[in-house]
Amino acid sequence: MKTIFKTFIVLLSFTTTIACNANSKKKEQNLVLTETKIETKSKSKKPEIKVALLLDTSNSMDGLIDQAKAQLWEIVNELSYAKCKAQNPNLKIALYEYGNDNLNAEEGYLRQVLAFSDDLDEISKSLFSLTTNGGNEYCGKVIQTALNQLNWDDKKDDLKFIFIAGNEPYTQGKVNYKDASKLAHQKDVTVNTIYCGDYDQGISSYWKDGADLTHGNYMAINHNKATVHVASPYDDKILELNEKLNNTYVAYGKKGKAKMELQSEQDSNAMGYNKANAVSRTVSKSTRLYKNSSWDLVDAEQEEDFSYDNLKESQLPEELKGKSKTEIRSYVEKKRKERETLQKSISYLNEKRKGYIAKQSKDSDNALENAMLKAIKSQANKKNYKWE
Known part of the structure; x- marks a missing residue:
């Protein structure tokens, strides 16, 4: 070209x-x-x-x-x-x-x-x-x-x-x-x-x-x-849930802090287009395809080769340093349950959003x-x- x-x-x-x-x-x-x-x-x-x-x-x-x-x-x-x-x-x-x-x-x-x-x-x-x-x-x-x-x-x-x-x-x-x-x-x-x-x-x-x-x-x-992009009555609530979703990530290891900052940066990039695009990204973050096991303990714990025994104190976020393995597991499990609840709510609202958009937009040829x-x-x- x-x-x-x-x-x-x-x-x-x-x-x-x-x-x-x-x-x-x-x-x-x-x-x-x-x-x-x-x-x-x-x-x-x-x-x-x-x-x-x-x-x-x-x-x-x-x-x-x-x-x-x-x-x-x-x-x-x-x-x-x-x-x-x-x-x-x-x-x-x-x-x-x-x-x-x-x-x-x-x-x-x-x-x-x-x-x-x-x-x-x-x-x-x-x-x-x-x-x-x-x-x-x-x-x-x-x-x-x-x-x-x-x-x-x-x-x-x-x-x-x-x-x-x-x-x-x-x-x-x-x-x-x-x-x-x-x-x-x-x-x-x-x-x-x-x-x-x-x-x-x-x-x-x-x-x-x-x-x-x-x-x-x-x-x-x-x-x-x-x-x-078609705005819907469900957008604000989905974006509100996105903020709560971000708080369920437990950054660890060398990549943790930088990756969490990258997550926030891409939220901002999506919002930079408009609210509807940010909503679409939030929906992606609620799907199985949004995986962050390399830096998030909640996702990492689900990997077959993950073991709490291999975690070093220096890899842990401040809120988990000095905690026992039992306490760390309990903390991560709590975050997992919070995330799963939020993801289900986002998915539910997105179904309603999709139905609304389908009625409003006769020509959505992107x-x-x-x-x-x-x-x-x-x-x-x-x-x-x-x-x-």
Whole structure:
């Protein structure tokens, strides 16, 4: 995309800047090297929905990035209802950005922002960290890179998707998109293409062909369309419960304090769009997909390999230091019960909220959200996934 871009889900991690070559015409710029994040392999035997979002971050894509930020939580909420053989699948999202002049030319103007992660706060942080700048968009290269870098596994019940969004010809770059499609097919990954612009123009620039080669969906959206948010009479109460929900987290270990601050920061980012978006995030926080066992004792206690015997005094929050194991267990159990009660209340209010919105909004076509969910559900049906 020469001048425009807004897209969905490229996960941002820590960026590494390098000075440009002295002979380069862009030696004043900082080029960001691709940084591959090492993924933590899932301990769960549950099936997984894996979604890699490849977003063009060239100049004209600001609208799409806004859609991604505004619609992330509704997408997560809908995926929380998925069922596979009576099991609730886990969700992992990876993010890449491509087509940005600030990215390293030798790497193909692309960067892994975040490897597959089930940390929804980190995913949100990554999206809100994205910026746009003009550049070269190499679709085949970024698809090939995501396929090679990410851990896709080979579990037969997993759903594995790439969503790539952009508005320049799909054929740009040295890596032929057909070769990238063959690699996707070998890994049982479905590539869904989202053209930001006219439907027929996307076809003529080979975005549809790119999807067809892996039996994916081709979609064209208006990436500059504002997200439709409908206020409901239940919003204030849900947000009030969110404040109480945050108080049930028991931060521990090296990550605890920073992660709790990140949680609050992403609450603020969601509210920065509007109240309805903050409500959607609160609903996500009440679902099974919002997991924080790496820093929250309430979630950590549910992990098979967790033991209070392995907890060190230095890892505990101030309110638990000097307490016996029995007292710590009792405190955590109290917080768990509080959380479960709050989550049930949020879920109940959200059902009423959804019913209200359905009556009020005849046209709730939020382009990116609807395009992604339509593709995921239609393709999930082939593996006997159902929605509750």
